[in-house]
Amino acid sequence: MLGARADGHARQGVPRNEVSGVRTRPKVSSTLAVRLHATGCSLRETQAILQLFGVQRSHQAIFQWVHRVADSVPDPPEAQPKRVAVDETAVKINGEWSWLYAAIDLDTKLILGVDLFGSHGTDPAAAFLHGLSEKHDLSEAVFLVDGFGYQTALARLGLSGRRNYTDRNLIEKWFQTLKMRIDRFHNSWVGSRSSVRRWCSQFAHYYNRQRPHQSLGDRTPAEEVAN
Numbered sequence: 001m002l003g004a005r006a007d008g009h010a011r012q013g014v015p016r017n018e019v020s021g022v023r024t025r026p027k028v029s030s031t032l033a034v035r036l037h038a039t040g041c042s043l044r045e046t047q048a049i050l051q052l053f054g055v056q057r058s059h060q061a062i063f064q065w066v067h068r069v070a071d072s073v074p075d076p077p078e079a080q081p082k083r084v085a086v087d088e089t090a091v092k093i094n095g096e097w098s099w100l101y102a103a104i105d106l107d108t109k110l111i112l113g114v115d116l117f118g119s120h121g122t123d124p125a126a127a128f129l130h131g132l133s134e135k136h137d138l139s140e141a142v143f144l145v146d147g148f149g150y151q152t153a154l155a156r157l158g159l160s161g162r163r164n165y166t167d168r169n170l171i172e173k174w175f176q177t178l179k180m181r182i183d184r185f186h187n188s189w190v191g192s193r194s195s196v197r198r199w200c201s202q203f204a205h206y207y208n209r210q211r212p213h214q215s216l217g218d219r220t221p222a223e224e225v226a227n
Contacts (some may be wrong), residue, residue, distance in 0.1 A: 076136075116196060
């Protein structure tokens, strides 16, 4: 029986869920916390939900759980994309604007990378694309972009691309999903740029490895890449 020894006494250190009476093991608690946070719950909301299950943990403990799991699994997995949509969107951090860059494999729906910059234009676009080239095999990739700044950056790196305003809609939809999460908990980001970068990376991790897509046969993008 979960949470009980053969002699009938409760195991020490295993918190009991006061709602169901079932004891919640630390491994289950940390997994639940990570999943809650990945789906958009703030640390405070995650803490409150865990308390409903009789799990008392600090914000710092939950934060460490989340980052330990995120750091233990390489994300994104290495890919060989054929069609890549890339774009950037503005986010306000402590009242000042920064730009979040992201790229998605249109065939597998895999988020290939996200990064945050203090400006936008050819130079940050080139820096972002260079980071992608270090993670993935882009030898056969065609980048679908919306402006000449990207085309200049692609030419600088010897990558192939063309302007496209239709097929690349998937990256715009991903930004919309991300901003729905932001709008739910933040009118404006409060914290360092590095903390915002970590949050966006965690959301990409959730999107790649935990969010199944109907168009992929209910597989996640990471599972689609593995297949």
